[in-house]
Amino acid sequence: MTVQLSGLWLPCPKIPTHCIQRRTSSDPNPKLSPIKTGISAAASLSSPPPTIQIVGGKTPRWRENESVHDAVEDKIDWAEMDADIYYWTRALRPVQWYPGHIAKTEKELKEQLKLMDVVIEVRDARIPLSTTHPQMDLWLGNRKRVLVLNREDMISTGDRNAWAMYFSRQGIKVVFSNGQLGMGTMKLGRLAKSLAAGVNVKRRAKGLLPRPVRAGIVGYPNVGKSSLINRLLKRRLCPAAPRPGVTRELKWVHFGKDLELLDSPGILPMRISDQAAAIKLAICDDIGERSYDVADVAAILVQILAKLPTVGMEALENRYKVDVDVQCGKIFIEKVALRLFNGDVHQAAFRVLSDFRKGKFGWVALERPPR
Numbered sequence: 417m418t419v420q421l422s423g424l425w426l427p428c429p430k431i432p433t434h435c436i437q438r439r440t441s442s443d444p445n446p447k448l449s450p451i452k453t454g455i456s457a458a459a460s461l462s463s464p465p466p467t468i469q470i471v472g473g474k475t476p477r478w479r480e481n482e483s484v485h486d487a488v489e490d491k492i493d494w495a496e497m498d499a500d501i502y503y504w505t506r507a508l509r510p511v512q513w514y515p516g517h518i519a520k521t522e523k524e525l526k527e528q529l530k531l532m533d534v535v536i537e538v539r540d541a542r543i544p545l546s547t548t549h550p551q552m553d554l555w556l557g558n559r560k561r562v563l564v565l566n567r568e569d570m571i572s573t574g575d576r577n578a579w580a581m582y583f584s585r586q587g588i589k590v591v592f593s594n595g596q597l598g599m600g601t602m603k604l605g606r607l608a609k610s611l612a613a614g615v616n617v618k619r620r621a622k623g624l625l626p627r628p629v630r631a632g633i634v635g636y637p638n639v640g641k642s643s644l645i646n647r648l649l650k651r652r653l654c655p656a657a658p659r660p661g662v663t664r665e666l667k668w669v670h671f672g673k674d675l676e677l678l679d680s681p682g683i684l685p686m687r688i689s690d691q692a693a694a695i696k697l698a699i700c701d702d703i704g705e706r707s708y709d710v711a712d713v714a715a716i717l718v719q720i721l722a723k724l725p726t727v728g729m730e731a732l733e734n735r736y737k738v739d740v741d742v743q744c745g746k747i748f749i750e751k752v753a754l755r756l757f758n759g760d761v762h763q764a765a766f767r768v769l770s771d772f773r774k775g776k777f778g779w780v781a782l783e784r785p786p787r
Contacts, residue, residue, distance in 0.1 A: 494784040497723060502692040504716050511694035513707035514686050517665075521681045524666055526555060528678060531630055534560045534611045536604065538635035538644065540700055541565040541592065542781045544579060546693035547636045547702060550685055560611045561589070564604060566640035568592040572726075572779040582785035593644060601647040609675055628676045637682025638702050645669060645679050696782050701773050714765030715745025717772055720782065727777050735776070736768075 529535065535556055539547040544565055549555075563583060568576060576592060583590045589611075591604045608631045616626035633641045648671055667679045684703065688694045697703040698713045699720075721727040722743040729743055738751040753764035771777065 492724065492784070495787070497720070498692060498783075500723070501695060501716065501720065504719065505691045505695050508691070508695075508712050509709060510688075510691055511698055511703065511708045512688060513704040514684060515704065517681060518683055519686075521666065522683050525632075525634065525680055525683065528666060528680075529555055529559070529632060532559060532632040532678070533615050533630045534562060534608050534632075536562045536564055536608060536631055536633045538564045538566050538633060538639045538641045540636070540639045540702055541567045541571050541575070541579070542700055543693075543696045543702070543783050545783050545786075546690075546696045547639055549634075549636070549683060552634070562591060562604065562607055562611065563588050564591045564593055564635075564644065566593050566644065568599070569594045570775050570779060571781045575779070575781040575784065578785055593640075601644055604644070605648050605671060605675060628670070628674055630676050630678070632678040632680065634680055635682060636684060636697070636702050637704070639682065641682070642679055645677055648677070699769065699772065699782065701769075710769065711749060711761050711765040714768045715749050717768060718745040718748045719743060721772075721777060721780070724780065727780060731777065735771070 537548075537552060565576075565579060580590060580592075589607065591607065593599055593601060593604060609629050613629075615629060619626055633645060635641050649669060665681065669677050669679060671677055682702075688697075694703070695708075695713060695716055698708040699717050718732060721732060722729040729740065732748065733739060736752045736755065738748070738755055740748050740751055749761055749764050749768065752768065753759050753761045756767070757763040772780065
């Protein structure tokens with residue numbers, strides 16, 4: 417038995433209604449296995465020695481009373497959420513984005529990584545698994561790595577603690593940061609220097625003069641790499657904007673006399689096989705807009721938010737002043753379009769996505785660590 421829950425407008429003539437039928441928990445659908453495979457593959461990070469250091473900025477005052485929010489959030493079945501997202505995306509046009517400058521950057525970056533003393537990998541704190549490159553471990557090998565979860569201001573303390581515990585168990589050094597406000601950036605600089613301190617010890621032993629520590633900053637598009645560098649330097653040396661594809665070439669910058677940073681364009685795999693992850697990239701604006709249909713992505717976002725007890729359908733209806741009696745993303749976007757944009761579905765979809773990206777729905781993470 418299936419339950420009408422959520423939907424998108426899809427080119428499937430066999431479906432007479434607007435809404436997609438939701439997979440029930442008792443449905444033994446063998447096609448859902450890629451979810452588990454995708455999560456486990458993204459989670460299979462290399463395991464350095466078990467020296468653990470978790471650092472970050474000060475907790476803002478407006479985040480001190482989150483116990484109720486986190487208690488509600490812990491009740492979410494994230495495995496079921498991932499399965500639903502996968503189910504919703506099956507009939508959509510695949511999200512793929514691999515512009516020419518990324519192919520060129522990937523080749524150059526592999527050569528530059530050979531010169532790195534430490535690599536700083538930046539991910540989006542809302543979707544840490546979806547913003548990890550599947551080839552990153554292979555490229556880095558045994559090089560020292562610092563993992564930065566940027567945009568910590570957009571997730572709850574419960575999310576932050578869950579990811580801190582998850583990565584600490586793997587012995588991965590984690591820094592939580594906010595590239596816009598500069599939280600965590602100075603500690604990131606100190607950590608990078610301390611990890612590579614042995615470089616100059618070896619050079620002195622060989623009779624060579626010390627040199628600055630070389631740190632490469634890598635990650636997906638629009639996760640905040642350039643903003644972190646600008647905050648570290650306390651001046652705007654690297655172009656940064658809230659959209660993918662702004663940085664298009666490698667650039668070395670100096671942080672005092674002791675640290676050199678390599679800013680790099682965002683890199684993506686040539687083909688994204690996990691479309692549930694691809695949709696999350698689109699929702700969080702971590703992939704080019706030309707790669708997806710804005711209305712489809714906004715409809716899935718509505719269905720995700722409707723399932724989250726920290727948001728819910730009531731909050732969506734109150735914000736946009738529309739009344740929807742079913743949790744159907746397509747119908748909701750169409751109602752918003754009629755009320756606010758003279759029926760323009762594209763504009764309505766863009767508004768909903770923009771509101772999420774600006775944090776208008778509160779602290780909303782789209783992933784939690786796999787259990």
